[in-house]
Amino acid sequence: MDTAEINPKATLSVSILSGKGGVGKTNLALNLGFALFGTGHRLLLMDFDVGLANIDVLLGLSPEKNLQDLFRPGATADEVVCPIEEGGFDFLPSASGVPELLEMDEDMREALFSKLNTVFSRYDYLFLDHGAGISPNVLSAASMSRMPIVVVTPEPTSLTDGYAVIKVLSAKHRVRNFHILVNQVADEKEARRTFERLSSACERFLGLTLSFLGGVRTDAAVPEAVMRQVPLMKLSPASPAAKDIIAVAVKIHRHRQKIGSRLKHSPILKNLLERAS
Amino acid sequence: MPDSIDPAADENRAAILAEILTLRGLLAERMAACDHDDPDGAGDVMLMRLCSGLTLHDWEALAKDHDLHDWLVMPMRGHPLPYLKRIQRSLRELAHLSDHDHLTGLANRAAFERTLAAELERSTRNGTALSLAILDLDDFKAINDTYGHLCGDEVLRQAAAVIADAKRTYDFAARIGGEEFALILPGLGLARAEAAVTRLVAAMSALRVDCQDAASGLRVTVSAGLACTKGKVALSRDGLFGPADQALYEAKAQGKNRLVKAPLVDLTVPPEKTLVGADEKKFLFTGS
Numbered sequence: 001m002d003t004a005e006i007n008p009k010a011t012l013s014v015s016i017l018s019g020k021g022g023v024g025k026t027n028l029a030l031n032l033g034f035a036l037f038g039t040g041h042r043l044l045l046m047d048f049d050v051g052l053a054n055i056d057v058l059l060g061l062s063p064e065k066n067l068q069d070l071f072r073p074g075a076t077a078d079e080v081v082c083p084i085e086e087g088g089f090d091f092l093p094s095a096s097g098v099p100e101l102l103e104m105d106e107d108m109r110e111a112l113f114s115k116l117n118t119v120f121s122r123y124d125y126l127f128l129d130h131g132a133g134i135s136p137n138v139l140s141a142a143s144m145s146r147m148p149i150v151v152v153t154p155e156p157t158s159l160t161d162g163y164a165v166i167k168v169l170s171a172k173h174r175v176r177n178f179h180i181l182v183n184q185v186a187d188e189k190e191a192r193r194t195f196e197r198l199s200s201a202c203e204r205f206l207g208l209t210l211s212f213l214g215g216v217r218t219d220a221a222v223p224e225a226v227m228r229q230v231p232l233m234k235l236s237p238a239s240p241a242a243k244d245i246i247a248v249a250v251k252i253h254r255h256r257q258k259i260g261s262r263l264k265h266s267p268i269l270k271n272l273l274e275r276a277s
Numbered sequence: 278m279p280d281s282i283d284p285a286a287d288e289n290r291a292a293i294l295a296e297i298l299t300l301r302g303l304l305a306e307r308m309a310a311c312d313h314d315d316p317d318g319a320g321d322v323m324l325m326r327l328c329s330g331l332t333l334h335d336w337e338a339l340a341k342d343h344d345l346h347d348w349l350v351m352p353m354r355g356h357p358l359p360y361l362k363r364i365q366r367s368l369r370e371l372a373h374l375s376d377h378d379h380l381t382g383l384a385n386r387a388a389f390e391r392t393l394a395a396e397l398e399r400s401t402r403n404g405t406a407l408s409l410a411i412l413d414l415d416d417f418k419a420i421n422d423t424y425g426h427l428c429g430d431e432v433l434r435q436a437a438a439v440i441a442d443a444k445r446t447y448d449f450a451a452r453i454g455g456e457e458f459a460l461i462l463p464g465l466g467l468a469r470a471e472a473a474v475t476r477l478v479a480a481m482s483a484l485r486v487d488c489q490d491a492a493s494g495l496r497v498t499v500s501a502g503l504a505c506t507k508g509k510v511a512l513s514r515d516g517l518f519g520p521a522d523q524a525l526y527e528a529k530a531q532g533k534n535r536l537v538k539a540p541l542v543d544l545t546v547p548p549e550k551t552l553v554g555a556d557e558k559k560f561l562f563t564g565s
Contacts, residue, residue: 159561160553168551201560 010263012256013126015145018152019161021132024183025151027226028216028245029129030058033089034233035249041124042088044081048141049094049131056093059084060229068095070115071108077119088123092116104137113269120268124256132161134168143173144269147255149213153184154194163201170206178208179255181248182215191215213251216244289330294339297348300324327353333360347371378452380430381437389451389459393514396449396463400508408462408470408505411521412440412477415498415533417456424495428488432497435486443477458499467505467541474501474536482534498534500525506542517542 016029026049033045047055047067056063063082069075077092084091104112120126128145130138142148148169152162162180169175180198182191195212202208219241225232232242256263328336336350349364351357376388384392393409400407414436421429433456440450440458449461460477462470478501485494502525504517520539528537559565 156562160558163557163561164551164553167553167557171551197561197564200564201557204560205554205557 005264007121007264007266007268009121009124010256010260011120011123011126011268012147012252012259012263013120013128013145013268014147014149014252015128015130015142017130017138017142017148017150017165018132018158019134019150019163019165020152020155020158023132023151023153023158024216024222025132026055026129027058027222027232028151028181028183029127030055030231031233031242031245032249032252033084033125033127034231035246036125036253037085037087037089038233039249039253041253042122043125043127044090044092044120044123045084045127045129046092047094048128055091055129058226058229059091059231061091061093063091063093066093066095067112070112075115077115081119090123104141106140109141117268125252126268134165139165139169139173143169143175146259146263146266146268146270147179147252148175148177149179149181151181151183152194152198153182154190159194159198163198166198166202166208166210167206170208176208177211178202179211179213181213184218185215186218188215214244214248216241216248286330286335289328290335290339293326293328293331294343296326297345298343346374378437381434381452383437383441383458384449384451386451386453389449389453389461390514392449392451392461393459393518396461397506397512397514397517399463400506401511404508405464406466406505406507407517408465408467408503409517409521410460410462410470410474410477410501410503410536411453411518411525412458412460412474412499412501413525413529414456415500415529420495420497424488428486428495431488432486432495435484436481436497436499439481439484440477443473443480445473465505466507467503467538470503470505471536471538474503477501478534478536500528500533501536502526502528502539503536504539504542509543512542 016025016032018025029045033043037043045055049055061082061084063080065075065080065082067080069080070077081090081092083089126145128141130142132138150162150165152158166178169178180195182194185191185194191214192212194215195210199210199212202210217240219239221236221239222232222241225235228235232239233245236242333350333352340346340348340350346367349367351360351364376384378385396407399405414432417429417432420432433452436456437450437452437458440460444450444460445462447463449463451459451461453459460474462473465473478499481497481499484497486497487494502521502523504519504521504524506512506517520542524537524539528535531537
């Protein structure tokens with residue numbers, strides 16, 4: 001193994017995934033980012049829901065440039081990165097309504113990430129907000145990150161779709177270290193119960209052990225924040241959902257501390273050329 | 278062909294011809310009996326025979342009448358250059374013949390098998406679609422029986438021309454049997470291949486072949502079987518050819534002059550390892 005520190009800042013790449021759409025994935029990514037930034041970490045939130053991007057909408061921003069612009073010769077990543085908060089909470093917008101980006105193959109990804117890598121290394125965290133579903137593009141992009149987080153809700157449909165994501169990623173991309181975040185729960189007990197259900201299915205059928213990141217309660221403050229295009233952590237930092245999100249952020253932070261020394265010796269994103277077998 | 282007036286020379290010619298034809302039969306039997314795994318050509322030999330009294334002119338007439346194109350001839354008197362040139366031309370023609378069908382000019386069966394194997398590999402490697410159509414002229418035996426083999430050959434030639442005309446530049450058309458043709462369509466999924474082959478079937482039924490005995494233009498139709506892989510699963514040659522052949526059989530049974538397509542090959546293989554099974558769903562819902 002290479003002993004050189006190729007990732008000296010130990011930037012942790014985190015994928016936020018869900019099989020089913022509408023489970024609050026993008027909103028969680030944004031607010032988890034906010035919580036980590038609030039505790040003094042630099043964080044880049046990358047909207048990787050190419051084709052149907054909407055982090056900018058949650059923020060009430062209309063960035064002039066996006067990922068698509070990076071394919072232009074001479075364009076630099078700095079032109080595209082746009083600040084959410086001064087001091088190191090930034091956002092990398094994607095393009096909406098560009099289906100061609102969904103077809104991104106390894107050459108396009110390589111072209112994109114060769115420009116982004118230097119930018120990535122300035123942050124403590126790189127959050128990738130992926131599109132819902134199990135399209136090859138979503139899954140191969142998700143398999144590049146060091147910490148895959150699957151967001152599910154207690155609904156059977158969400159649970160099944162989350163399970164499908166885990167199954168495909170483990171079978172086709174050899175991803176095994178899944179972290180589960182249960183959104184829209186009544187209480188901690190329901191979050192636990194939902195996790196146990198998914199976890200024992202993965203144990204039994206896939207031989208996988210999942211990590212429980214926690215649950216986030218259903219909270220009227222969440223839709224309110226979405227409507228007002230202000231992050232929940234900013235609008236209602238004392239709301240139950242915000243408290244839960246902070247607890248999850250703490251767990252992510254601890255995870256980074258635990259694997260920090262290993263992170264320093266591995267690329268921020270795993271081999272870009274790694275493909276579905 | 279101007280007949281020789283020398284009866285002895287005639288006899289000599291007949292003897293040589295009989296010998297060659299006997300040898301051809303024996304060689305064909307032998308080739309059929311042994312397998313051909315000899316890529317280095319370690320088992321390749323050249324047969325030579327001195328034919329006294331046979332002129333070059335005689336030989337050419339014999340070769341033409343008895344389809345002896347793969348025999349090479351070298352006169353023993355005079356300057357060798359013209360004959361060496363002739364041999365070179367023959368070799369070039371032989372190389373062409375080894376890949377092409379003599380009658381129609383389309384690729385032959387051997388070339389078809391090689392191309393199909395390569396395209397199947399490409400399809401699986403790249404995950405791209407590949408379609409294969411097998412086409413069989415309808416009631417061809419009746420044409421041969423009614424109008425004779427010369428007319429039959431003309432029908433084959435013109436049918437081949439229709440196929441060659443209908444294909445895209447990178448499609449591959451071959452004559453793979455008596456009245457059987459194949460069309461390899463790289464990159465085409467089932468729906469688009471169906472449209473292409475349907476146009477071909479229609480173009481064939483519009484064809485009118487003029488044979489000497491047929492009063493007006495002779496009508497020819499073709500039946501086609503189509504199979505397609507999306508390149509998602511590794512397929513053997515028979516995995517694609519079999520369904521196409523089966524579909525062709527079905528097209529004949531349904532009344533000929535039509536296309537029948539096999540179900541998408543990728544969908545008929547067992548579900549892959551990532552499919553979420555009923556037992557897994559039940560467990561997620563009920564916990565048991």
